[in-house]
Amino acid sequence: MGRAKGAIVVDIEKCKGCNICVVNCPTDVIELSKEVNGKGYPYAYMENPENCTGCANCALVCPDGVIEVYRVIV
Amino acid sequence: MDIKDIIKPENKVYSKTSLMTDNALSYCPGCGHGTAHRIVMEVIEEMGIAHDTIGVAPVGCSVLAYDFMDIDMTQAAHGRAPAVATGIKRLWPDKFVFTYQGDGDLAAIGTAETIHACNRGENIVIIFVNNGIYGMTGGQMAPTTLGGMKSSTSPFGRDIGTMGNPIKMTELVANLPGVYFASRQAVHKPSNVRKAKKAIRQAFENQKEKKGLSIVEIVSNCNSGWKMAPVQSNIWMEENMFPYYPLGDIKVDDVILGK
Numbered sequence: 538m539g540r541a542k543g544a545i546v547v548d549i550e551k552c553k554g555c556n557i558c559v560v561n562c563p564t565d566v567i568e569l570s571k572e573v574n575g576k577g578y579p580y581a582y583m584e585n586p587e588n589c590t591g592c593a594n595c596a597l598v599c600p601d602g603v604i605e606v607y608r609v610i611v
Numbered sequence: 612m613d614i615k616d617i618i619k620p621e622n623k624v625y626s627k628t629s630l631m632t633d634n635a636l637s638y639c640p641g642c643g644h645g646t647a648h649r650i651v652m653e654v655i656e657e658m659g660i661a662h663d664t665i666g667v668a669p670v671g672c673s674v675l676a677y678d679f680m681d682i683d684m685t686q687a688a689h690g691r692a693p694a695v696a697t698g699i700k701r702l703w704p705d706k707f708v709f710t711y712q713g714d715g716d717l718a719a720i721g722t723a724e725t726i727h728a729c730n731r732g733e734n735i736v737i738i739f740v741n742n743g744i745y746g747m748t749g750g751q752m753a754p755t756t757l758g759g760m761k762s763s764t765s766p767f768g769r770d771i772g773t774m775g776n777p778i779k780m781t782e783l784v785a786n787l788p789g790v791y792f793a794s795r796q797a798v799h800k801p802s803n804v805r806k807a808k809k810a811i812r813q814a815f816e817n818q819k820e821k822k823g824l825s826i827v828e829i830v831s832n833c834n835s836g837w838k839m840a841p842v843q844s845n846i847w848m849e850e851n852m853f854p855y856y857p858l859g860d861i862k863v864d865d866v867i868l869g870k
């Protein structure tokens with residue numbers, strides 16, 4: 538069994554900065570940006586991308602469905 | 612490994628179902644309605660029944676559900692979704708028919724429609740999003756508002772003595788013989804999302820087998836109405852809503868559990 542490496546892509550303009558993905562990531566990958574998007578919301582991004590396992594927990598709980606998850610086994 | 616080597620189409624493991632439109636959801640940041648919508652659409656996609664399913668949207672924050680769910684839908688007057696769904700299902704018994712309703716819709720103004728559709732055992736699915744408040748109209752008390760809980764019409768907290776006890780609609784209708792399956796779930800954490808989706812799948816499978824009515828309650832947050840930040844509202848929900856509205860199956864295969 539190899540190790541899972543993951544990455545997420547957030548639709549920044551549709552993110553509402555609710556923080557729900559942040560607290561549900563088991564490996565503390567996500568944080569909210571200091572800048573805001575066109576609607577005035579801070580948006581989720583990978584602050585610690587090396588920790589992402591592609592588990593998709595963040596995407597499952599994102600109310601707005603704006604997270605895509607990618608995963609490879611290395 | 613470079614991130615751009617991970618983010619490739621062949622490595623994609625999750626993105627929202629195409630049965631959710633690309634319209635931005637009208638819900639407040641962090642509101643559970645969006646997740647509830649998405650898992651209903653995922654179930655419909657996974658069952659391959661998108662072209663054979665008709666949804667009935669309610670009055671409430673989810674009144675525009677038809678803008679977000681890319682299947683055939685209609686919208687009923689406040690509380691009347693189970694009656695409208697009854698008519699649709701009886702005209703088209705081979706279609707999958709579901710309602711999507713809030714607690715003000717299902718447990719207040721629509722109590723009669725809910726109870727009688729359940730009692731008749733209409734072969735439909737009811738998705739019941741219980742956030743203990745009237746979200747859309749500004750956080751008024753609902754029949755489901757907890758004892759002591761503040762709302763804009765119970766600013767000192769719901770007084771059980773004068774305002775009655777919060778009503779457990781799913782337990783109530785589970786007692787009716789027409790209800791084949793009743794379950795209570797949540798969508799604020801990954802494990803809950805998975806369980807809620809499983810319950811919704813079971814509900815639609817029951818409809819396929821013509822078993823009668825299946826109801827899945829989703830205890831959810833209304834961070835705006837509760838006047839809390841989204842994450843805080845989910846913690847409050849776990850500490851206050853779940854003890855009164857415990858999660859899990861209530862009636863399975865026509866049998867009330869724990870009786």
Ligand SMILES: Cc1ncc(C[n+]2csc(CCOP(=O)(O)OP(=O)(O)O)c2C)c(N)n1
Nearest residue numbers: 670671672689713714715716744745746747
């Ligand atoms: C016949 C009728 N009465 C009252 C209203 C006003 N009204 C709109 S939404 C709503 C309550 C919605 O609460 P709920 O069903 O809990 O849904 P939520 O917004 O919390 O998701 C009320 C009373 C209406 N639109 N129609």
Ligand code: SF4
Nearest residue numbers: 562589590592593595
């Ligand atoms: S996929 Fe899993 S590990 Fe990666 S950011 Fe999302 S929750 Fe965190």
Ligand code: SF4
Nearest residue numbers: 552553555556558599
């Ligand atoms: S859960 Fe979704 S909407 Fe909320 S901050 Fe994360 S990506 Fe943005």
Ligand code: SF4
Nearest residue numbers: 639642672746833834
């Ligand atoms: S008012 Fe409440 S139920 Fe309505 S969208 Fe906002 S958080 Fe959700």
